[in-house]
Amino acid sequence: MAAIIVSAIADLNKYVIAGLALLASITVYSVYHVIYNLFFSPIAGFPGSKLAATTGWVEFYYDYFKQGAYIYEIEKMHQKYGPIVRINPEELSIHDPTFYNEIYCIESKRRTDNYNHFGKGIDFDDHDAHRRRRKPLEPYFSRKGVMELEKTTLHPTVRKLEKRFQALKGTGTVVRLDYAFTAYTGDVIGQVCCEDREEFLEDPEFAPYCIVNLIPESVITWADPRSKKMIEYKQLTNRHIEIAKSQKLQGTESKNQRPSLLRYLVNSDLPESELSVERLTKEAQVLLGAGTVSTARTLDFVCYYILANKDIQAKLQNELRDIMSNYPEQIPSFVQLEKLPYLTSLIKEGLRLSFGNMHRLPRVFPDAAIQYKQWTIPPGVPMGMSAYLMHIDPTAYENPFTFDPDRWMGEPSPLLARNYVPFTRGSRNCLGMK
Numbered sequence: 001m002a003a004i005i006v007s008a009i010a011d012l013n014k015y016v017i018a019g020l021a022l023l024a025s026i027t028v029y030s031v032y033h034v035i036y037n038l039f040f041s042p043i044a045g046f047p048g049s050k051l052a053a054t055t056g057w058v059e060f061y062y063d064y065f066k067q068g069a070y071i072y073e074i075e076k077m078h079q080k081y082g083p084i085v086r087i088n089p090e091e092l093s094i095h096d097p098t099f100y101n102e103i104y105c106i107e108s109k110r111r112t113d114n115y116n117h118f119g120k121g122i123d124f125d126d127h128d129a130h131r132r133r134r135k136p137l138e139p140y141f142s143r144k145g146v147m148e149l150e151k152t153t154l155h156p157t158v159r160k161l162e163k164r165f166q167a168l169k170g171t172g173t174v175v176r177l178d179y180a181f182t183a184y185t186g187d188v189i190g191q192v193c194c195e196d197r198e199e200f201l202e203d204p205e206f207a208p209y210c211i212v213n214l215i216p217e218s219v220i221t222w223a224d225p226r227s228k229k230m231i232e233y234k235q236l237t238n239r240h241i242e243i244a245k246s247q248k249l250q251g252t253e254s255k256n257q258r259p260s261l262l263r264y265l266v267n268s269d270l271p272e273s274e275l276s277v278e279r280l281t282k283e284a285q286v287l288l289g290a291g292t293v294s295t296a297r298t299l300d301f302v303c304y305y306i307l308a309n310k311d312i313q314a315k316l317q318n319e320l321r322d323i324m325s326n327y328p329e330q331i332p333s334f335v336q337l338e339k340l341p342y343l344t345s346l347i348k349e350g351l352r353l354s355f356g357n358m359h360r361l362p363r364v365f366p367d368a369a370i371q372y373k374q375w376t377i378p379p380g381v382p383m384g385m386s387a388y389l390m391h392i393d394p395t396a397y398e399n400p401f402t403f404d405p406d407r408w409m410g411e412p413s414p415l416l417a418r419n420y421v422p423f424t425r426g427s428r429n430c431l432g433m434k
């Protein structure tokens, strides 16, 4: 009996000792990090809260438990500490519109890596990989490239959306514009990427689940079996790439029509290593994600203000009257529409206040130190500026939270354009901004 008790105590001791050793290691590791972050990090001397400099948990708390609210904390930090602030152990935030172009700069000025604070995944982070993969996409999304899509893709899809609205007119059905516009933009990007595709606009509820395309497959199908449609989109993309690759190999690809983006990439100068089905499928999903949600958000945001504000509605109707007089036989072209000052102002104001991406989009300069006022930022330190702070800056926009398209009419102050960055700028600006 005594032997059993002694053996049990010895076992227990083993667990206690192991537990204590683990605790001690965690403590030593944490203390080391706190000391390093506060005193030895390359950005130890920059202004900011000591707590945020010590640990990434502060940011995590606001972004995960307070639904992305860290940006408001950053705003408060700038009010307290000035235009440059250390916002976590690794990263700096700058709020100075005159310095924006220095961070979001073009390729010839400086090599720029991306810093993905939400984790890796887009495969666009390193400067060279980014240039290699972005270059072949650029002509496709150029002004000329987008204009080629007008008749083949944009007009028929917008007509389809309109017909869905017309069919529901008078039925008392509540239509969620965010769903409807997401289905619309999803169908446009779907057509851009693949020749054959899923059609979200044909879904009775406008396929709201297509929004979840960036979440891993296993998680979505578990959470929502309807997301099968997204998985089907991925399979379709796979199939399309395989067909395009095999046609390239056999020299039987169609030369008559504008190729889908994926077919275009398969036949581009990209090295074979960049053309795996897996990578191209991922690229198609990134495009679907990037092009669908933000565009739909801006559309439903602007639509709300048109519907809610009679003055805006009247001004827009007035401007569109002539150009829309032969609709739908004649759908106004992009070139005609971009000449309309009120419509242009409305879209700009929509992009200003729907923000695109509210968060800072940090950039890293691997080869160069950056001088900001008296501060020398060492190479490799992520730094960013937020479109949110740029777009609500009262020195550029009077009453910044008021939706007022008229602020862009006539000859507005150059400060409006200086602070306007819905698509960011520089070598990593939005590819789909045209």
Ligand code: HEM
Binding pocket: 124, 134, 189, 286, 287, 290, 291, 292, 294, 295, 296, 298, 355, 356, 357, 361, 422, 423, 424, 427, 428, 429, 430, 431, 432, 433
């Ligand atoms: C209102 C509509 C849109 C807004 C506000 C918007 C905004 C942005 C922003 C802010 C970025 C920069 C992200 C970063 O710096 O990390 C970006 C990048 C990107 N956008 Fe858009 N976007 C819109 C529509 C589109 C569309 C329609 C497409 C494609 C069809 C698209 C494709 C992309 C791609 C591929 C990138 C990554 C570019 C790169 O890293 O080189 N976007 N977008």
